[in-house]
Amino acid sequence: MMETHPAFLDWWKQEGRRHYDAILFDIDGTLILGRGNPLPGAPETIDYLHACSTPFRLLTNDGNRPRERKCSFVTEAGIRVTPKEIISCSHALKGVAQRLGLTGRDIFVMGNPVPPGDYIRDAALNPVTDPARISECAAIFAAGGRYEWRESILAVFNELARNPAKPFIVANPDSYYPEPEGGYGIGAGSQARYVVQLLSELGIVKEPLYLGKPCRAIFDYALEELRSDCGLTALRPERVLMLGDFLKSDIAGANAMGMGSGLMMTGVTTREALEHAPEEERPNYIFDHLA
Numbered sequence: 001m002m003e004t005h006p007a008f009l010d011w012w013k014q015e016g017r018r019h020y021d022a023i024l025f026d027i028d029g030t031l032i033l034g035r036g037n038p039l040p041g042a043p044e045t046i047d048y049l050h051a052c053s054t055p056f057r058l059l060t061n062d063g064n065r066p067r068e069r070k071c072s073f074v075t076e077a078g079i080r081v082t083p084k085e086i087i088s089c090s091h092a093l094k095g096v097a098q099r100l101g102l103t104g105r106d107i108f109v110m111g112n113p114v115p116p117g118d119y120i121r122d123a124a125l126n127p128v129t130d131p132a133r134i135s136e137c138a139a140i141f142a143a144g145g146r147y148e149w150r151e152s153i154l155a156v157f158n159e160l161a162r163n164p165a166k167p168f169i170v171a172n173p174d175s176y177y178p179e180p181e182g183g184y185g186i187g188a189g190s191q192a193r194y195v196v197q198l199l200s201e202l203g204i205v206k207e208p209l210y211l212g213k214p215c216r217a218i219f220d221y222a223l224e225e226l227r228s229d230c231g232l233t234a235l236r237p238e239r240v241l242m243l244g245d246f247l248k249s250d251i252a253g254a255n256a257m258g259m260g261s262g263l264m265m266t267g268v269t270t271r272e273a274l275e276h277a278p279e280e281e282r283p284n285y286i287f288d289h290l291a
């Protein structure tokens, strides 16, 4: 059952905060519309949550910029968040590396490792970018972003053809993403699926392990951080509300986790798309704007 409310913040004050202990926000289309451009009510909403000490985090599938850099896109819009409140899909690398027994090992990184190198070292992995060394690496990580693909993709295709069981971790499943300066970039997900398609034509079925929304790794990381850093040690997913503008990513991901889901009509989703959304992409709440 979907409930519609004009303003998220009014609903939160009157009712929402009784049902939820923490909030996860998408960034683009939810708090800002492009770099430095706030959506109406976003600064007030964040200030209110700070004033009430309500725990929240901003979730981004941008796995290629450090927290501080992504944070600046939001603070330039007059929204007073701190780098600590940003969670990138690449943060989820740590939990996945532990689960796969990769800690302390070399990982081949497609692309320029300089910014995502931070996440990789936080996960206790050693980034390697020299394609000649790919066979020494215990796993492959597609971080996305802008880089010269040819050498990397060729090396990854050949390595997975030789060793199909090697973990292929991908920052996010996104096909494309909006560039802060306008236009679109090609996402880590479509770079990975290009390799997967090549492998399938060799008869090899390879399933990448995606970190970003709607997949669970980023949500698991966010839950852990809220539990450990915000004094919510027993926080259950159903006490967390995810607020975002994209049905297939924010809403489907939250629903699969058993979290509350709130759709902002300020981004990519139209009324028509919402009417035709399958059950797993239907939000619990719909908001016309934040405040």
Ligand SMILES: [Mg+2]
Binding pocket: 026, 027, 028, 029, 030, 244, 245, 246, 267
């Ligand atoms: Mg969005």
